[in-house]
Amino acid sequence: MSESVTPEISNFDSVEVLVDCPGAQGLYLYRIPSDLTVQPGDILSVPFGSQQVGAIAIRLLRAPSPEQESFTLRDVEGIISHGFFSKNYWALMEQVADYYQTPLIQVIRTALPPGLLAKSQRRIRLKVDQIPDTIDPFLSPPAQQLLVRLKQSAQGDYTWQYLQQKQKNAGLALRQLLKRGWVESYLVAPQAMQAKQQLAVTLTGATQTIAADSTLTDRQREILITLGKQGGQQWLTDAVPGLKTSYASLKKLADKGYLVIEPREILRVGSHSDAPRDHPKALTPDQAQVLQRLQACVGPVQVLLHGVTGAGKTEVYLQAIAPYLAQGKSVLVLVPEIGLTPQLTDRFRSRFGTQVCVYHSALSDGERFDTWRHMLTGQPQVVIGTRSAIFAPLPHLGLIILDEEHDSSFKQDSPIPCYHARTVAQWRSQLEHCPLILGSATPALDSWTHAKQTYLSLPQRVHARPLPPVQVVDMRQELQAGNRSIFSRSLQSALESMKAEGNKGLLFIHRRGHSSFVSCRECGYVVECPNCDVSLSYHLPHENATPFLQCHYCGYYQSHPPRCPSCESPYLKNFGSGTQRVVSELAQQFPHLKSIRFDSDTTRTKGAHRRLLYDFAQGEADLLVGTQMLTKGIDLPQITLVGVIAADGLLYMADYWAAERAFQTLTQVAGRAGRGEHPGQVIIQTYSPEHPAILAAKHHDYQSFVEQELVFRQELLYPPYGKLILLRFSGHDADQVEQAALKLADTLRQLDPQILGAGEILGPAPAPILRVAKRYRWHILLKLPLDQVVGDLKFLRQYCPKEVAFAIDVDPLNLS
DNA sequence: AGCACGCCGACT
């Protein structure tokens, strides 16, 4: 597709663009001013209506003659970023938009760092000198409120967006104030995110003459040599304390021509290389063989690396990556949640130093922007990121790795596009012609059945350590034997011997909070969330705290009522266990065991996750009590015991892949035990000891679990033997949402043969939890044969009233 | 998203 570069190219004086504005889906034509050189893929700023918005150049055109224009073209205002979308990258965007039934601009928005598609901003400013001393008493309350708010700021100046979200009748209020001339409204031109500048000290090439130069003092020579040893360049703010010198001394050396001090873009990439340097470790024969096979991979090959927990996949990744960096290529490593894998990030950092950068949504906008810019430089680097990092704009991509590829956080539920990073990675590997490694101890069934891939396995743990034996305890028998504790007798004795041997353990429980619900013992009333159709969980953060009730769907919380809201009875009791309850029961039954609670409540603040793990590893506690988080990225050799308090909560989730998820979670959490010198032990407590997922986890038998599960999937034509598309409807009005879903299903059934072929339309049906955060939710599930070509479904939106939110989720994992 | 244009109810 190489269009010949002829002199005629200068005739392309206009450009079709995609504008970053909801409701403006088509392409718009703009004139290119003669002083700008625009190419397809550039990110532009264009005037659109009254504002300036971000836009992507799609293709260049010769401007239509003025006679045939029905409107006058406006000029492209400026170029925000040049030559970003390569042909491959563009194809990836289109493929995502097409497959996931999403407008292209939405995909582009997902891929770009926030703040790049800049918009002009409306601001409101107080005209202080116009305001009379005595305020008109007839001024409407909203207008008075707005006036008060504006007066709060020293400048009397706020963005319109801020004011609107702060105050309900802001529109009305503004008009009244504008009419009186007390405020003015003005537009601020969009400012694309700027790279930050900072002074840097860099050695020049003149260093060879250091020894010979007699004008240098010994101290100056020392500074130059130290700087050279430390890499030859530093930020000025680091160099002054780091070299134990002053700005004046450095300036003198700069004057002598040994170094330059100049402003440089500071990329807030956060790649501190304070981690101690480590070196490639000796591989086991299995690892070495896998590495060899990986190194033989060229082109768009997909590799499934199936390694048991503790098999040393990370070391294999590290050694597989090194040659790519040496060749000047970059590598993309996707992990489920970066915050949960500080150990992984640390290992990459200590192996590759500053060539590693992390990219995920918890970074500040500035950091994301800078990391993104750093990727565009094309310097060989390893980008470790979460789901959205699959769109990292690395020019020379040599390898993609998805670690823990079975993890469902690679799938986005909302907002659209509801993409799966694994699927996008497969396309990207094809487009970039580079290998893709999917790594897991419990591969997703989709990945397992993928036909065209290389299968590599690491069936043994490193140092021939055994997988921990798994004991399944039937909790019904515990009760019969008179044990009413949440800990089985086996777990109790295992905890004691663990402590006696000076080892550590993990206790896994599916729920956070203290108890899953609160109910009245007289009338059976259950306290529910006012916004969602779920019961409130009982929370008791620590022993002496005031208990409160919280909704795990919308975050609503309230105090614990002293009496039943329904019958006034004082006998309200909390049922079910969560992490808090486990911690407090432990404290009662095993006062000598110290535990750390490890769930999204205690790890919410920045760095808390890392700190808790550090404290635990340093011996501050014997046990880590937590939720799903325990299954990811914890690799501590001292852990010998893993207990699953109640596996049942995992088993009975209402979707087709509940068993797969339960098996994965149990296997992953079990895999945390016995990674060090001491052998591990796993105890799973359950009321369903015969459940296939439990039996498979007990025997570490991935293969037979999968075979069994695949039979079930095939019978019901669920993935990977069928394709699902979920249509989600939600809105504040229960009737309206239901009607919209019904109407759309009707429309779909009429059109069915043309669009869905042999597909099945299930529903519409209310979502398993009808109401979440005051929004009613309905679903239509499309179940299609694998070979069914699905046409464009985006047009369905037009059958849905705009008060009802409509989303298309292709290959949904979250069916609630 | 913003903003204009245009249609119905409370007021001079």
Place this chain on the structure above:
DNA sequence: GTCGGCGTGCTC
């Protein structure tokens, strides 16, 4: 009869 509310539609 007008002012001004807000609902529908366009922005190259």
